[in-house]
Amino acid sequence: MNSPQSNYNELNKKLDEFLTSIANIQEKSISLEPISDNLTKDLRSDISNHVEPTDNIAKYQEAIGKLEEIYKGTNYRHSYSTITKYIISHREKCIFDKDQKILHIIAFNIENIFATIDKQDIYKDEDEFKNKVFKLKDHINLEILRIRDIFDAENKTKAELEETKLELNNLKKESKQLNDNIEKSENQLKNMQKEYITILGIFAAIVFSFVAGLTFSTSVLSNIDKSSIYRLVLIMCLIGLFITNILHYLYSFVREIHFGISNKDKNVCVNIWENTKDKFCNSYIFKFNIFVACIIVSTFLCWVFFENNKNDLRSNTKEINSNNKLELYATEPLNILRSEVK
Template sequence: MNRDELQDLNEKRQEFRLILLELSADQEILKEPKKRSGFYLRLEKLYYAPDNEKRFRHFYSDIFSVLTQINDGDDQGSIDVLGQNMDILLCGYQAKNSDDEGKLIDISDQIRKLYDHISLDIARIKYSEKGDVEVSGQESIEKIRSQINDDESKIITLQDSVKEATVKADKMQKEYVSILAIFAAVIGVFFSGVGFSTSVLSNIDKSSIYRILLGVTILGMFLFNLLALLLGFIREIVVNKTWSLRVYIIGNLAFIIILTFIYVAWIFQVFGEASF
């Protein structure tokens, strides 16, 4: 192929791509008979040649590149509109014109082949897009599943945190109760001891030494048992352990010994003669 033939081929390929782009741009472009006739003339000029060997044959690559260009949005238009307009050209074409030698120009075969090739490539592109959508859909499903798994893990972690916070809150509540209990008990013991002590001391001049010792010992025994019960209750709340009975036994045994000593001292009048 010489330079002139190559240049002519490139010009026809450029015209061919331009025709396809124009047919894809507007669905109403072939509605007027004048415009349809204009496209038929351009196609006859493109495809027809008196010598069959020199007739233009479109390239599959040109069709695919134009369709891809349209479908990707690089140019305004639609491959569906192109398919519809090619169907109109195929159905409406009639050979009416003649060449300079009077031969009828008939490119119906070329239009039919062009229609078939365009329809085939449109179908391929649609099928490819469908496959891409399915793959994209599967990827989206996998992402959703992964997100659900992550959310479930976060929920489990949050539930554990809530349980831990609940345990801490219960423990703090017990501690607050313990503090309040200690405060209330201390106040109660203090005022009880003060009241009892006041009662005893107010009559100290009227009582014997033995009665005073007995009263003080009983007061101490009362306060000891009250405090022991209080501290045992607090220990049970805070650490869930009860005091050993040994504390009560030893303490009360000590007071019993003191009471016994006071009684013996009174019997033998150790601190002088006096009666209860």
């Protein structure tokens, strides 16, 4: 004689077989819309649309027979955990099947089976059996809805996780862009400091050059009476040439730093010599240098020419003076003798 526990386990096994059998009953007219909270109402609507007997009536009768073996003439009460265990066992199938078709099939078939039992006259007085089947149906639908909520929560969590990942990636991109901007700003600040130091150094050199040239010019002008006009002109031209060129190139360097001309010119390396030569030849400083150079050359030629003539004149004058002295020395005794004779 079997113990109550062994009978209970056997009936649990039969219930599991029953659930497996109804999960394999395919009904063509099952609606595969997402499972809603009004699951029972939707399933009844699907069943009421059948004007003809279902194609699986024989399978339903077989499933009803299995329910009779489980519930009729026994004190068996199915455990909610048994149904939960079976429904959860189809969880993996539902993950890969976004329509959750297996849950639709189970819910539809148990609803159809209960409707078949409720319509048949042989079960008219089997209230206890129908109540147990109804309770089974209710537990199955309840567990399906619970699984549906779990899936919805998982899908919502996954969607939020994907959205969070997307926002995180956007934040990373923005952070990288901000870091690049900060690094760029730091480099610009360092370059600005270098440019400021360079500009201050250039202006110091300008002031120094101007003061040095002015001091030298003052010294030259103070001794203007002690030197020739040619040397004075040459020295003044050299001073003007030096000061003007120094100031021009220092100011040009400041202008290039301010307008970034030097950075732009770094990218042009093909005809850099020709461009530089053309710019220099067409510049005002070049014309000024040519003008001063002409003055220097003219002054030098004049100095050579007039100094040579002056030296010749001086040498001739010295010869004349020496000849006059010799004549004077030669005639002086005669003059003395003449004076004595008189």
